[in-house]
Every structure is written in C-alpha cells, then in structure tokens.
Amino acid sequence: MNDVVEALVSTVDAVCARYADPEQTWNPRLWDELEKVGVTLLPVPEERGGAGADLATTVEVLLAVGRHAAAVPLAETALLAGWLLADAGADVPSGPLTAALAGSDVTLRQDGDAWRLSGTLPRVPWARHAEGIAVLADGHVAYVVRGGFEVEEGANLAGEPRDTVHLRDAAPAQVLATTATAQAFRERGALGRTALMAGAMETATGLALRYAGERVQFGRPLAKFQAVQQHLAEMAGETLMARVAAQAAAAEGTGLAVAAAKAAVSEAAGTVCRLAHQVHGAIGFTDEHGLRHATTRLWAWRDESGNEAEWGERLGGLALDAGAGLWPLVTGGDA
Template structure:
C-alpha cells in the first residue's frame, strides 16, 4: 500500500468513526446518509472511475482498500455498488453518472428491454438487489445495453441478508425511458462475467475488513475477561485460537489485494478473483467460528459488536457466487492450463 492509499484509508476510517453506522430495532442495517455524504465530499464514491467520466481517477486496488475499511466498520452504505459496479458500467458506455448512491444488477431471463417508439420499454424482475430501496437510481446490464432507471420508477420489495443489509426485489412493469439506455462499445470489458467478478472482489475486500475487526475484538476481549483467576489470553487454547484467526485474516487481506491488483492489470482474467474468492470464503467461516469461541455466548448477543462483523462474514461469503462455484472455476482453469503452464499460472 503506497502513501496515497494509506492516507485515503485513514481518511475513510476517520469518517467511519465520526459517522458510525447503526441498526434499527429489528437488527436491520440503516442507510448511513451522513457517512455517504462524507465519502462524497472526499471524492471516493466514484474512486475507480476515470476523471473524464466524472470519477476520481483511482484504480480497483484503492477501491478495494476503501471497501476493507468500510467492512471493518460495518458501514451501511452501497459503496461497492456505486464505485465498483454502477459507475464502471456507465463510464464504459459514456453515460452520465447520477448523483447519490447507486444500485447495480445484471438482467436475467425475467427482464425484457425493447424499443417503444422513440424510447425503450422495460418489463422485468430482479431479485436480491443490494441497497435498491436507498439508491438514487438502478443501473442494469441488459445484454449489450446499460440501462439507468430512476428510483421513483422502481417497485421495490424489501429483503435483507443475514447481516440485515438490504437485498431487495425489484419489479419494472411497462416502464418507458428515453435517454436512459446506452449501447456498450465493441470489445468492452463490461460483461456479466466481469460484473460477477467485481462483485466477488467487493465481497472479498469487505470480508477482509470484517475479519480484521473480529480479530481485534477477540484480542481485546481475551485481554479483559478473567476466568479461574487469570485473563483468557493466558490460556494456551485461547492463544491458539487467536493465532489461527490472525493467520486467516492475513489470508483474506492478501487474497483480496491480489485479486484487485490483477483486475487492474487484466480485467478479463477471472482466475485471480476465483482463487481469492475460494480462499477468503473458506477463511471467513473459520474466523467467525474462532471469534465466537473466544467470546463465548456473549458474542451472539445483540448488544455485542462482534455479531456485526460475523453476520457479515457469513452473509458475504454466500453472495456473488458460492464458494463451491468459484472452486469449480479454479479447477476448470487449472485443467485448461495443463501440466506445462499450471505452475506459472499459480505463482504468476
């Protein structure tokens, strides 16, 4: 991490401390408008979008570093959806990027986009769209088209993941738009596969931050809690738990950073993201289990901050493709590489 990224990470961490995210009475994640405004003022909400398209001209690595900080603070803002997905798609087709938080999705079979006079008619449904209810607009990849739909045109049904973050159903019935559909240029890097890879990278980076917070809380608790006349950190079994957790946190950090680096170098190379996804998702479950073992029953209560991190570890590891699906992708890539090129593919 260079000095510029370190300064950015510290600024984002300070903003998270000034504007902590909270939950509602049911444990759901409240959209943190104050934090979002602070991130906008810092110019990081479109960090990986080039300046000519209205962004800050950063790269995916810097964006992943910000995601790790937000994950560490359990920040309730749609940063990945805006900075890494929606902004990326709109910039690729030369479309203006709406102000405010954005949601992003890839159209499935139940989504139809067709010409309607001078405009376009949209009929379709999308499931589990992150932060749709709080977005100023929804950006959808439909084949070779990128569609921007204002929030007022969306019929949103609220849903949530295990951490209480919005994962909403979206319906569009006969919605007609005129200037909100753009065609992607030939040879574009914006594809459903690349979208999924960026989603997976976002979850990996966020997991690395949540994992770091789980470790920090575990170390703090082990140093404060006394049992049988001594603190937990003096028990060998607890020391082993903490050491193993620290090792898995390092795996998450290294894997996410490596995947971000390779997306910057070659956006069409999905292998590093697949490998990182397998490593990070496997580590996430282990980190959550060890952290709760250190904390005991108190770690599961609503009053304890550990649950904010571990519920996100459990939720994020099952989003943007499952661990088995990414493992199959790693295996397929290894087979295609063959004996002669496999080692170079792994270490490269």
C-alpha cells in the same frame, strides 16, 4: 500502499469511526461525508465524474468500510454501477447507486425511439435507497432512476437491504451499448465482497483479541490459555490471508486471482466467525455486543456474489482450460 493511498484510507477510517453506526441499515449522513471525501466514485474515470483511482486503491477503501460495518452501498456504486455507466460512455451521477445483472426473465426491448425494460431482479443490494439502478442486459446498460421501478423490501442476515426490484415496462433514462460482460460483472462484485469481508475479519479478530486479554477466568486472562491462543493465532492467519488475497485480486482485476480470492476468503470468513464466537462465548451472540455486526455480515457476504463452492468450481474450470499452461497461469496470473 503509498503515502497518498495511506492518507486517503486514514481519512475514510476517521470518517467511518465518527459517523458509522452498525445498527443502521442505511446511513445517509455517512454517505454524504464519504462523497465529500471523494471515494464514492473512486475507480470511475475523471472524465465521467469519478476520481480515476485504480482497483488496488478502491480495495483499500473497501477494507476500511468493511472494518466499520458501514451501512452504505460503496461497492455497488463504485465498482459496479459506476463502472457499467462509465464503460458505456455515460457520465456517472452522484448519490448512492446499485447495479444488477439481468436474468432470463428480464427483457430489454426497443419500442420505436424508446426502450422498455421488464422483469424481476432478485436481491438487489440497497435498491430502496439507490438513486438509480444500472442493469446489464443483452449487451446494453439500462439505467433506471428512482421512481421507475418498484421495490419489494428484503434483507440479508445482517439486515442490509437486499430488495426484489420489479420492472413493469420501465422506461430507462439511458440505454447504452457496452462491452461489459456478465462474467466481468460477477468478478467485480466478488472483488467488492472479498474486500469487505477482509475488513470485517480484521474487526472480528481485533474484538476477540481484546476480549481474550480482558476477560479473566480461573484467575488469569483467557489469552493465557493455550487453546484460546491457538484460536487467536488461527484467526490472525486467516485474516492476514484475506487481506493479501483481496489485494492480489485487485492487482489482477479479473480471472484466476478474483476466483481464488473469493473462494478462499469466503471459506476463511466461516473460520473466523466460528473462532471469534468461541472466544467470546455466549456474550458474542447477544444484540448488545458489537461482534455480531462483523460476523452477521461475514456470514451474509460469504454467499453473496458467489460462495466458495461456486468460485472454487470457476477456479477448477480455469485450471482445466489452461491444460499445459497451468503453471504460467498460476505464476503469472494470466487468466
């Protein structure tokens, strides 16, 4: 991480430390502050309204967002909706955005000079708070603004909005041809969740380390017991692996690195959650303790954008397809 990126991440950390409230399921004040910093459209090209940063910088910022359990759709806006619109040649509007991949029951059709979008989009992150939804359907990006869709509210385990969106002959504000693929959409979504999980794992591990150092049992801190030390060491190892995996996936952007990172970090998240709660004991499960803000998100995020089994299968498919070229695939990251 160079000095510029380090300074940017420090600024985001400071903003999140001041304004983030893990109890909230949507934090408009924090979103406004992050917009002022200029990170909400971080990887979007400058000519389309963004900052023109690379994926590596974006992942570092998402690590900070994950550390603070920030209730904002930064991954959805920066990595998905912003990417879809910019890739299709559209300027990206300000404000919180979200994105969805159209399923088989979603139809996009042209009605004279107008377009119509119909169907249901399940579990769309932050839909009720988004200014618009970018939908990838049939080789097109259809952008539907707030008021053009109906929302049936839902939530993940952490209480974050995961809404069902009903499109009833919606009239998109824009419909543009795109080269973006469903697989690229899934990979970018997985990259975002991987970075957020790596950040949340840092928080869970930090809380466990602090609690083990402060909590005295049988006359000495928990951190002095060998079994607890082993738990903490394993958590630290898994957390470091998650950060490195997210950074490596960002450097590659697609294919093998993303599949490997999401599979490995989703599995590691389960380990870190289990050990963090073992170190804390019963207090870690209470509403009053901050650990739950990290672990409930980790349990939710590990299954979003594909769980470890799905990405493990993808990884195996890439390896089989490579055949004799497996070694160059692994060492060169050419997926």
